[in-house]
Amino acid sequence: MEEKCGGDTPYLSSAMLEAEHAENRKVAIEQFKKTRKMGGELFSKAFLEKLEADIEECFDSYQKVNNGKQLFSSFRTPIAMIITLAVLYIFQQAFLFTGLSCFASLCSTAVGLIFITVITWCYSRSTGNLREISQSIDELADNLWQNVRKIIIFLSSFLYLES
The missing domain is CATH 1.20.58.420 (AHSP)
Structure with a gap:
């Protein structure tokens, strides 16, 4: 069990x-x-x-x-995905504003895929179906969370050394 x-x-x-x-x-x-x-x-x-x-x-x-x-399932996955959605949406709008519609389209596609991923994760968590997909999405979000954390730590240490 x-x-x-x-x-x-x-x-x-x-x-x-x-x-x-x-x-x-x-x-x-x-x-x-x-x-x-x-x-x-x-x-x-x-x-x-x-x-x-x-x-x-x-x-x-x-x-x-x-x-x-x-x-009370893990909130790490939805938080990571929602933050990623927000960042990509901001980049999409910035690319549209500057006239780089090709990059804006890439961001828009990524936003759509992540939105579908979040919906799939929510469905899997609430029904208990597609458990393997839910675990894969959790692992993806954990990897994203860890890598972004490493980048932030690296940038903050780099900025600290500059000052």
């Missing part, structure tokens, strides 16, 4: 989460029943009930974590 809906994974729809839970529960109980035990049926029945209770407790915990991801 940790692989499917743990802390590092994006939101998983409730139906998919319950299906994963049912499958993992079934596998765990089958594994428990297959394993040789000492103490007889009555003794192992108590442990089976304990196992089922622990599985349900873990499922409740995973449900809470998963629901928290839907409501």
Whole structure:
């Protein structure tokens, strides 16, 4: 379950989460029943009930974590994308103002692609569908965030050395 809906994974729809839970529960109980035990049926029945209770407790915990991801997901991706949209839009307007319509068209195309990316990310996060695409968009935004941060640090250190 940790692989499917743990802390590092994006939101998983409730139906998919319950299906994963049912499958993992079934596998765990089958594994428990297959394993040789000492103490007889009555003794192992108590442990089976304990196992089922622990599985349900873990499922409740995973449900809470998963629901928290839907409501309070990482804000890094939308912030990075919206800032990128704003910067590209400003560049587009500046290029149009100076008469460089070819560069303005490139910026306009990039704005459109990033807008589609943001919509896809929002859809994926709210429904739990297209999880792999959502993870890829998150990685892209993280890389963008890190690279822009490095450039800002470099420029600020360069400006500091100049003064």
